[in-house]
Amino acid sequence: MPIEESGDGMRISVVGCGYLGAVHAASMAELGHQVVGIDVDERKIGALNAARAPFYEPGFEDLLARTLATGRLRFSTDIADAAGAAVHFVCVGTPQKRGEYAADLRFVEAATESLLGVLAPGELVAGKSTVPVGTAGRLAELVADKVPGALLAWNPEFLREGFAVTDTLHPDRLVYGLPAGSDREVAERLLDEVYAPIVAAGTPKVVTDHATAEMVKTAANSFLATKISFINAMAELCEATGADVKQLADAIGYDDRIGRKFLNAGLGFGGGCLPKDIRAFMARAGELGADQALTFLREVDNINMRRRIRMVELAREVCDGSLLGKHIAVLGAAFKPDSDDIRDSPALNVAAQLQLQGADVRVTDPAAIDNARRLWPQLDYADTAEQAAASADAVLVLTEWRAYRELDPVAFGKVVASKRVLDGRNALDREAWTAAGWTYRALGRRAG
Ligand code: UDX
Numbered sequence: 001m002p003i004e005e006s007g008d009g010m011r012i013s014v015v016g017c018g019y020l021g022a023v024h025a026a027s028m029a030e031l032g033h034q035v036v037g038i039d040v041d042e043r044k045i046g047a048l049n050a051a052r053a054p055f056y057e058p059g060f061e062d063l064l065a066r067t068l069a070t071g072r073l074r075f076s077t078d079i080a081d082a083a084g085a086a087v088h089f090v091c092v093g094t095p096q097k098r099g100e101y102a103a104d105l106r107f108v109e110a111a112t113e114s115l116l117g118v119l120a121p122g123e124l125v126a127g128k129s130t131v132p133v134g135t136a137g138r139l140a141e142l143v144a145d146k147v148p149g150a151l152l153a154w155n156p157e158f159l160r161e162g163f164a165v166t167d168t169l170h171p172d173r174l175v176y177g178l179p180a181g182s183d184r185e186v187a188e189r190l191l192d193e194v195y196a197p198i199v200a201a202g203t204p205k206v207v208t209d210h211a212t213a214e215m216v217k218t219a220a221n222s223f224l225a226t227k228i229s230f231i232n233a234m235a236e237l238c239e240a241t242g243a244d245v246k247q248l249a250d251a252i253g254y255d256d257r258i259g260r261k262f263l264n265a266g267l268g269f270g271g272g273c274l275p276k277d278i279r280a281f282m283a284r285a286g287e288l289g290a291d292q293a294l295t296f297l298r299e300v301d302n303i304n305m306r307r308r309i310r311m312v313e314l315a316r317e318v319c320d321g322s323l324l325g326k327h328i329a330v331l332g333a334a335f336k337p338d339s340d341d342i343r344d345s346p347a348l349n350v351a352a353q354l355q356l357q358g359a360d361v362r363v364t365d366p367a368a369i370d371n372a373r374r375l376w377p378q379l380d381y382a383d384t385a386e387q388a389a390a391s392a393d394a395v396l397v398l399t400e401w402r403a404y405r406e407l408d409p410v411a412f413g414k415v416v417a418s419k420r421v422l423d424g425r426n427a428l429d430r431e432a433w434t435a436a437g438w439t440y441r442a443l444g445r446r447a448g
Contacts, residue, residue, distance in 0.1 A: 177213020332399025
């Protein structure tokens with residue numbers, strides 16, 4: 001579905017040029033707007049202005065080069081460059097606070113405050129960061145107090161890493177959390193103008209209040225996390241009974257009401273969103289006196305973390321009961337394929353546990369090795385799967401990159417010391433691997 005440019009475009013600023021902001025800025029320029037992306041990190045801004053993506057994201061560098069070349073997109077470290085934009089998007093991070101479940105709102109607050117100096121009446125601040133419910137209301141009061149006539153909306157995004165460009169340009173829905181009263185119409189009109197081609201393409205639009213819009217994002221991520229932990233709980237039962245979780249997922253997934261998506265059992269969820277978002281949601285529910293409503297998310301989190309421990313146990317089992325001195329190849333370091341993001345990566349968590357328990361671990365990944373090396377310098381790294389697996393006692397596939405799913409088990413079997421494979425993502429063809437003489441083990445499935 002092609003997206004048409006929207007005429008002369010509007011002036012837009014995007015504060016925060018991480019994953020979300022950089023992709024959003026370039027995508028808004030793609031829609032025909034005049035966009036400035038602002039970030040305090042000079043290196044990041046330098047890279048973006050030179051059309052270099054500071055992170056791995058398929059399609060992003062092409063989009064960046066194309067939109068920079070039109071002259072409609074530029075990046076700056078100076079917030080003064082945001083002056084005059086009709087809409088200012090806030091796209092900074094909301095990481096988990098150290099030692100607490102709650103989200104750290106320092107960056108959202110700092111970004112909003114920095115905008116107060118350039119904001120003019122009639123302009124709209126549109127928050128995209130994932131925030132605890134109640135944040136937008138508070139920030140709206142601040143904006144109204146300091147710049148009377150300026151507005152604030154919450155406009156959450158749902159982009160998945162690896163599909164960030166497509167998800168931004170072709171979202172499955174738009175959610176506008178708008179202020180009450182007459183401001184509502186002005187804010188809606190501005191957002192409609194920003195997203196004109198997307199609205200015209202018939203994308204569903206939910207127009208609501210600040211609190212609901214904030215909650216849509218955390219509720220969606222909580223549902224996804226729950227779905228993954230549900231199937232991983234079934235995997236635990238399958239392990240106890242000898243049943244097969246993959247066939248179970250296929251069979252229940254045929255029911256339209258359940259659906260097969262996000263029912264892939266394995267090492268569970270990680271990344272910069274799902275884990276911290278469900279924890280922040282629980283923390284916020286506690287502050288609101290509604291913690292009982294979300295206690296189930298604690299179990300969702302527990303089930304998820306147990307999978308990592310189980311994976312280490314499975315590795316010990318296949319290594320004849322001891323990890324000491326065993327050479328283990330770990331294929332995958334990113335939290336999911338098509339990403340170089342290692343935040344709360346289940347794969348790296350397992351690799352580090354194995355190493356700490358005496359194994360000699362060699363990790364490889366098509367995109368995330370540099371990031372992984374910075375975080376876990378004590379692990380060994382290899383450029384290719386074959387190098388990682390040379391003389392290995394066991395191979396663990398922990399991130400389902402296509403290159404690993406398509407490994408030829410016959411040829412690959414020639415480089416290892418023992419043909420033992422652990423499929424942490426239920427992504428390999430079990431029959432092909434066992435036919436090639438491998439001992440195949442996976443979470444929630446019988447030994448092959
Ligand atoms: C998620 C949401 O999908 C997105 O809408 C939101 O905006 C940000 O958070 P992302 O973190 O990019 O996106 O990854 P996602 O594709 O949701 O995967 C999250 C984790 O769940 C990954 O570690 C993935 O490996 C795992 N996963 C996913 C499973 O274990 N099983 C599945 O069936 C699906």
